Amino acid sequence: MTQASQGPAEAGGGTTWRVLFAEAGEDPLTACKDAPPLTEAISEAARKFPSACWKDVEDGCQREVGKLMDLSVERVLFDGWMKLERFKKCVEESKARPDDAFFQDLDDHKIASTHKPRIELRYGAVKVADLDFEIELALKVKGVRLEVRGGKVVCATAGIFAASAKLSLHDSVLVEKGTPEFSAPTRIRFS
Incomplete structure (x- = not known):
């Protein structure tokens, strides 16, 4: 009964934002699952279905909300780095010589990304309601060296x-979390 429309940064392996926050001690979605704006929106959407379906709709919505942070950290980083001219040049050079390794040192920087997933509720073929979310993600990065081969990090x-x-739902902030600074493993592999 529920269906999530994900953006282009779905996790297809690698590290997800959920895992990143879990390693820092807390999954942001755990903190927001009982937030009044979320529970009220889910209950209101469920009430548009026959009463026998309410519990299934509510459970399905909560399951889909649980997937919202399953976005690829690597994809957000790569997309952010592609906005840097010197990184674009490095990527282009590596495409011309795919067997060679190219290295790019990056100064301290911040990468921000906004995603707008939607949970669409349907009763058969009829769309009954939408839950529109906005996820604002940011990474502050200090002292990183990238290895690029064949146009890929x-x-x-x-x-x-x-x-x-x-994470916001219909303009209501459900949760806002940050991690303390942490050292990356010696090498972060990109899938």
């Missing part, structure tokens, strides 16, 4: 990171 070496996320 193969790995990032060292670096200090800090992450933040804000």
Whole structure:
């Protein structure tokens, strides 16, 4: 009965934002699952279905909300780095010589990304309601060296990171969380 429309940054392997926050001690979605704006919106949407379906609709919505942070950290990083001219040049050069490794050192920087997933509720073929979310993600990155081969980031070496996320539903902030700074593993592999 529920269907999620995901954006282009779905996790297809690699590290998700959920895992990133879990390693820092808390999944932001756990903090928001009982937030009044969310529970009220889900209950209101469920009431548009026959009463026998309400519990299934509510449970389905909660399951889909649980997937909202399953976005690829690597994809957000790569998309952010592609906005840097010197990184674009490195990627283009690596495409011309795919067997060679190219390295790009990056100064301290911040990468921000906004995603607008929607949970669409249907009764048969009829659309009954939408739950429109906005997820604002940001990574502060210090001292990272990227290895690029064949137009793709193969790995990032060292670096200090800090992450933040804000999840909103229909303009109501459900949760806003940040991680403390943390050292990246010696090498971060990109899938």
